[in-house]
Amino acid sequence: MRKKIPIGSTRIGMYVDGFDASWFQTPFLRHRFEIKSQDQLDKIMESGIGYMYIDTEKGLDVLSVEEKAAPPGPKAAKPAAPPKKDAAPSEMAFKDYVEAMDDLIQIDKLSLTESTTVDFDLFVKNGIDIVPLSKTSRGKSEITKELLTLSGELMINRADVDKYKDYLAEVAKSAGAGRSVASKNMMIKENAKILVRDLFNDPRSPAKMDECKDTVENVISSIIDTKGLITNLFTVNKFDYYVYTHSVNVSVFCVATAIAMGIKSEGELFAIGMGSLLHDIGMSTIPHEVMQKPFERLSEFEIGILKGHVYEGLDIVKLYKGITPETMLPLLEHHENLMGTGYPQGLKGDKLHVSGRIISITNTYDTLTTSRPGFKAITPYEALAHLRDQKQLYDPDILKEFITVLGKSSL
Ligand SMILES: [Fe+2]
Incomplete structure (x- = not known):
């Protein structure tokens, strides 16, 4: 049974099932563990937290009145803790994890x-x-x-x-001359991730949007200066899905592909770079529980909420004065495809703008190469083969340019 107890009642042998405090207010990285040592007990007592939760099926309960009254001796010895149950992450453990990730x-x-x-x-x-x-x-x-x-x-x-x-x-x-571009790109990319992460917490911030503008300009300059090289401008080894990493990757892929296609106009490059950086900003309105559920387990209603991130995103970015209609296209069309089976508009063939054709490829590629709840990432090679097999959905000429871009960065 899960029980809330005052910290003063804690004793060795109890199984901690959470603290009545935010994750970083506690001295422990895990909020589910058995108290096995005096050291752990001291840390809890000195933490300044008022209450915590225990699981009395996995460890000791608080002392009863009789136990408290009993003189020290064999009778008052701690009973052995019951055997631990399956350690699979519980709903509470997952809740703690989500909180910690904040x-x-x-x-x-x-x-x-x-x-x-x-x-x-x-x-x-x-x-x-x-x-x-x-x-x-x-x-x-x-x-x-x-x-x-x-x-x-x-x-x-x-x-x-x-x-x-x-x-x-x-x-x-x-960094030495040989490493300066790589280090600079790493700095641009990591800063961009931090920025997008902040923007998702405060999606209507004009100041953050201004910073995004600068970031996109830096990305474009770097790719032009290095003749299409995107080494270190995107994250390769992704074990888990973070919308901020995904947003930066997709933006870099889109800009580099557009440049490889021969697009030179500063305005066009900026529109695709900025629009793709913001393409999933509507996700900031989606509840955690929907985001974390495997797609197969979502109800029709939840799928509707998830798909709504496109228009939610549009509502957010159009409040920002620096957003042009062209900048909105990658956001609006990133889930569309040439067959017209995408969403939200089901645009088909020529109705899909160039920026939509580019981002439909790069967004799918980055999604396929990232693990997320219910999906294990596939390799870049497998993801590209998958895209190549779907000629009816993705523009083959643009896909060819994207493959060239990735090839230059030694994937
Ligand atoms: Fe999306």
Whole structure:
């Protein structure tokens, strides 16, 4: 049974099933565990939290009046904890995870350079398990080879993003001639992810939209300057779906493909870059539980809500003065296809604008190469083969250019 108890009643042998506090107010990374040591008990007692939850089927209950009154001795010895039940993530564990993720942001492992030091905490995430890698409250931590080769994704606290940005700037500044473009691109991309993440929390912020404009201009300049190279401008190893990583990837792919197609107009490139960066901004209005459910398990009603992100997004961006009708096209058409079986308008053939044709390819590619609830990512090669097989849905000439773009970046 799940029970709320005052912190003062905690004892070794109890099974913690959550704290009555936000994730980062507690001294623990996991909010589901058995209290096995005095050290853990002390940490809980000293945390300043008023109440916590225990699971009395997995561990000890609070002491009864009789137990409290009993003199110390064999009779008062702790009963053994009952055997643990299946450790599959419960609904509560998942809720904790979602809450924890509100305070974390995924960073690219490749952005960290071996033998450098960082002054922010790092976490590694595998599925819904999040474990701290370094505690830097008392100093800096070294980036080791072991850290860079760990499986899983690296995360940092949102509160540390400025320290991370400073780190990226420092690495880019000190990079040798051979690494300067790669480091600069990494900095542009990671900053763009942080920005889009912030924008999703505050989608109607004109200041954030202005920053997005600058980011898109930086992306366009970088791709033009390097004659189509997008190395480090997108995230390759994606273990999980983050709308901010996806948005940046799709935008970079769209701009690079447009340039490869021979589009030179600054206005056109900007419209496709900005529109694709914002293409999923309507997702900011979709409830967590719908976002996290495998598509197959969504009800008709929930599918309707999910598909509504296109028009929701349009409603958000049209409030911003810097958005032209051309900029809205990638957002409006990113789920359309040449057959007319897409949504929301079911546009067919010539009715689909060039920017819609480009983003329908890049959006599908990035979605297929990213794992998400109920779907395991396929390889870039498999994703491209899938797109090639769907000639009736995707423009084959544009797909060819996109493949060239990816090929240049040694995928
Ligand atoms: Fe979408």
